[in-house]
Amino acid sequence: MPSHDQKQSYIRKDGRRAMIAEAARALILEHGYAALRTRDVAARVGINISTLHFHVPSKAALVALIAETTRDNFLARLPPPPDAERPAGAQLRAEAQAYHDSLRDRPELAACLAQLRQIGGTVPDVAAMIDSFTDDWLRRYAEIITIGQQQGAFRSDLTPLPAALAITGALTAFGARGPHGLEMFWPVFNELERGFLVAPGPEDEQR
Template identity: 30%
Template sequence: MGGEQRRKELIALAYSIIAEKGFEGLRVRDVASRAGINGATLHYYFPTKEAMVQAVVEHLTEQFSTLREQNSELTDPLAMLRQEFADVTYRMEKFPELFIVAAELELRSLRDSSIAVILKEMYQAWQDYLAALLQNGVTQKVFRSDLDVQTTAIAITTLIRGLGSQLGSEKGDQISRIATQVEQWIMA
């Protein structure tokens, strides 16, 4: 197995352990054991636990952005915003572990500044994407001219993040209702 493939395998194992046991259950030796390697080999790929967590967050970021990249042909700001909500609904239904891992890392970030920095970058990229989308909608006169795009982007991500940490099977319906409400707030 090549080095990059092995690294991806180790990241996936760490990710799955966080999804199963929470951040507190993530042990470097457990990742090594599941991978069938020793600790020294694992440290070749990740010299510290923080480096492994950074890789898990990068993996999480990649998973969240994958659908957006697949829908890059969309140019209409309202259609793009609707697609963002549809993508979140899809992820919550098909990949609930994304939200479990994100929530675990968010909780840990309250006590660990290194994780807080990593997550802040991830959420900032999402907010920047939404702010640009919203600004494009304002420029095209699709969204209100007085819309505070930065605050609205923060509000949208906060709503979705909060919903992601709730239990229940009705999340898709809740996201749909939130999307409708957001449209009412921002439409010209």
């Protein structure tokens, strides 16, 4: 069983890796992935290059760490999984709210994902990780849309996966705009949501 000192060592190591990932994401946001240098990451964290290489021995390892922690940060911000017992409309809006708030509060996450997608062809493991995360996120929307159809809230003629791709594609376009370019986020979401809703019948219109 690890000693108290060993546990503290593990905590310090994990904490240092988190600091390295945060510094790398900030630098990507400021200068782009192409300008990312391990020595700049070390300087931002306040460690020497040897210490950095102890935690991430290569730039490829640094990229993998960035991808892993970026994914985990996004996952931590998601609302509870889709649930057939809860109103689908509220769940759909909660998903959009979580993404909106990540763009507002943690813009480096979306910036990193965009950069990582661009280099995916040269780093297959990272590409697979990002693709898996993106597919899972897309399926969450598709499942919510299916639940909404079952509840009679969303149009029955919607095809869930293409509908989910339409909404995620539209909203992820705001990732490149940064935290100050979100003015149209909710108007766009509202229009997409309106297209999903069951049209009111004559009796509803008369109320």
